[in-house]
Amino acid sequence: MAAPASAQQHETAGHTILYSVLATDQLNAEVARRYGIERSDRRGLLTVIVRRKDAAAGDPAVAARIAGTVQSLLGEPQTLRFQEVRGEDAVDYLATFALRRPDTLRFTLDVTPEGGKAETIRFQREFPAD
Known part of the structure; x- marks a missing residue:
């Protein structure tokens, strides 16, 4: 599963972490x-991909340890x-979670690339009413 065009990214000295969130009915x-x-x-579906910055090797995907939570503005965090x-x-990392609309969800990810x-x-993501 490749990172969608709507993926956001977080840059570190040696890695690029790509992440995207969507409702699974869009799959x-x-x-x-x-x-x-x-x-x-x-x-909802959260997808995370970690790439090592190495232009000569085409910025290859690498394994990582990933943990995280998602929390609505009014609810308890979901692991x-x-x-x-x-x-x-x-190497893709996928996590699904409960989703209510409308809502704004706050995500916290701890990512340790190999x-x-x-x-x-x-980051946060808004899910408008249907």
């Missing part, structure tokens, strides 16, 4: 089936449980 049915993801406007998905030239330093990333 292509075949992609959802392949990764065992329920398509629903009540479920994100990441599934590692390896492809030919990719051979790199731990980074904390905080």
Whole structure:
């Protein structure tokens, strides 16, 4: 699963961390089936990809330890449980979470790339009413 065009990124000295969030009903049915993801406007999907900065090698994807939480403005935090998905030239980390609309969700990610330093990333994403 490649990073969508809407992916945000966090730069470190040696790595680029790409992340994106969407409601799972926006996933292509075949992609959802392949990764065992329920398509629903009540479920969200967070995708994280970590790339090592190495232009000569094409900025390869690398393994990482990833932990995180998601919290609505009024709710308790949900622990994100990441599934590692390896492809030919990719290492993706996927986590699904409960979603209510309208809502603004706050994410906190702790990402430690293989051979790199731990980074904390905080961001939020709005999900308007249907």
